[in-house]
Amino acid sequence: MSNCLFCRIASGEIPSAIVHQDDALVAFKDITPQAPLHILIVPRRHIATLNDLTPDDDALVGSMARLAAGLAREHGYDARGFRTVVNCNADAGQTVFHLHMHLLAGRGLSWPPG
Ligand code: AMP
Numbered sequence: 001m002s003n004c005l006f007c008r009i010a011s012g013e014i015p016s017a018i019v020h021q022d023d024a025l026v027a028f029k030d031i032t033p034q035a036p037l038h039i040l041i042v043p044r045r046h047i048a049t050l051n052d053l054t055p056d057d058d059a060l061v062g063s064m065a066r067l068a069a070g071l072a073r074e075h076g077y078d079a080r081g082f083r084t085v086v087n088c089n090a091d092a093g094q095t096v097f098h099l100h101m102h103l104l105a106g107r108g109l110s111w112p113p114g
Pocket residue numbers: 005016028029030031032033040086087093094095096097
């Protein structure tokens with residue numbers, strides 16, 4: 001989608017601090033980090049929200065979770081711990097309507113979330 005921020009980041013049209021890319025996924029640093037490590041993992045293909053997933057996307061979402069764990073490990077946070085978050089729609093505070101998984105690590109993360 002030409003007017004979607006994360007489609008434009010995934011295509012390289014808008015610069016970002018990319019930490020991983022492959023055929024299906026791009027991961028880049030969040031521009032307003034909420035923890036010492038805050039990475040966003042997005043599919044290259046435009047999917048607006050979790051509500052828009054189909055069974056065909058099961059492997060894609062699995063690969064997002066595995067990439068999050070791999071990046072956490074790469075940065076030394078696997079044993080200490082980390083959090084993944086996918087916000088969906090208004091009550092969860094979703095602001096960019098291109099599916100993304102937040103990876104947060106490097107500080108104690110309170111529960112329940114705000
Ligand atoms: P959400 O509230 O779950 O939709 O998260 C959107 C996230 O995108 C927020 O954490 C923003 O800080 C982040 N964000 C917005 N614009 C950019 C950008 N140009 N590069 C990197 N992260 C961004």
